[in-house]
Amino acid sequence: MSIDTQVKAPEPNTSESLVLEGRGLTMRFGGLVAVESVDITLKRGEVLAIIGPNGAGKTTLLNLITGIYTPTEGDVFLEGQRLNGIPAHKIAEAGIARTFQTSRLFGSLSVLDNVIIGMHTRTKCGVLTALLLPGRANAEMRRAAERAGELLKRVSPDLYERRNQLASSLPQADRRRLEIARALATEPKVVLLDEPSSGMDDRDTDALIADIRRLQQENPTLSFIIIEHDMRLVAALPHRVMVLDYGRKIGDDRFEVVRQLPRVQEAYLGRKASHA
Ligand SMILES: Nc1ncnc2c1ncn2[C@@H]1O[C@H](COP(=O)(O)OP(=O)(O)OP(=O)(O)O)[C@@H](O)[C@H]1O
Ligand SMILES: [Mg+2]
Numbered sequence: 001m002s003i004d005t006q007v008k009a010p011e012p013n014t015s016e017s018l019v020l021e022g023r024g025l026t027m028r029f030g031g032l033v034a035v036e037s038v039d040i041t042l043k044r045g046e047v048l049a050i051i052g053p054n055g056a057g058k059t060t061l062l063n064l065i066t067g068i069y070t071p072t073e074g075d076v077f078l079e080g081q082r083l084n085g086i087p088a089h090k091i092a093e094a095g096i097a098r099t100f101q102t103s104r105l106f107g108s109l110s111v112l113d114n115v116i117i118g119m120h121t122r123t124k125c126g127v128l129t130a131l132l133l134p135g136r137a138n139a140e141m142r143r144a145a146e147r148a149g150e151l152l153k154r155v156s157p158d159l160y161e162r163r164n165q166l167a168s169s170l171p172q173a174d175r176r177r178l179e180i181a182r183a184l185a186t187e188p189k190v191v192l193l194d195e196p197s198s199g200m201d202d203r204d205t206d207a208l209i210a211d212i213r214r215l216q217q218e219n220p221t222l223s224f225i226i227i228e229h230d231m232r233l234v235a236a237l238p239h240r241v242m243v244l245d246y247g248r249k250i251g252d253d254r255f256e257v258v259r260q261l262p263r264v265q266e267a268y269l270g271r272k273a274s275h276a
Contacts, residue, residue: 107168
């Protein structure tokens with residue numbers, strides 16, 4: 001499959017309010033400043049990529065947005081609501097879903113069950129209901145299984161065909177896709193993907209690009225932040241690319257612009273920066 005780098009989803013509507021915003025985000029671990037005074041914005045329907053060398057602070061920035069860490073300084077807002085201090089599971093409920101750099105699937109559960117687990121933020125039934133009113137809990141589980149099946153079909157018809165297999169039996173590329181399906185099961189406003197193409201060959205990466213484009217076309221208000229090292233994906237997919245280096249933001253623009261930065265040339269495009 002050849003990927004046309006010129007075809008992007010329509011530009012997000014700039015007159016709309018930001019769905020996500022981080023202002024002056026700083027994260028210190030003892031003496032180490034992993035993220036330093038970073039501003040980040042995301043519009044509804046926008047796809048933002050974050051690139052930068054190993055240790056640049058990309059994952060830490062996602063951890064600040066998802067409430068895994070509380071920023072040492074700065075604020076995070078989802079649709080204008082300040083998220084600082086709100087626990088990670090509440091932030092997920094509020095509409096921010098993510099995948100992790102290393103796979104966090106339940107290998108001994110089926111593909112479908114992994115998606116159902118992603119839905120728990122949207123199912124009303126708690127443990128008490130399950131114990132006291134098993135009929136109601138069963139009906140809810142059946143509905144969740146149906147919805148999970150529909151979602152899997154949308155993300156990957158091929159994965160849907162293998163819904164009863166153990167997640168541990170899937171090849172790496174399909175595990176990554178299943179993680180995206182699980183993130184989408186929370187019905188998020190914003191999806192954060194941490195290196196979704198890691199462990200994929202070019203063919204799998206092209207399929208991933210096509211999957212994300214299709215999801216975006218089906219749901220034009222869904223916004224993505226994608227941490228990536230693969231320039232194939234970064235050139236093809238995002239509207240905007242943010243560059244982190246030693247915790248600082250050194251670029252935030254279209255790929256055609258940030259690719260000219262000496263640090264980007266050096267780190268990703270195999271050219272030595274003249275003043276590095
Ligand atoms: N919990 C932590 N405690 C101490 N230091 C940390 C912690 N998490 C991250 N760091 C440090 O913060 C810096 C940024 O790490 P981070 O994982 O955010 O980088 P990254 O850009 O995601 O890198 P990679 O491309 O390798 O995934 C690194 O120096 C890392 O060692
Ligand atoms: Mg990382």
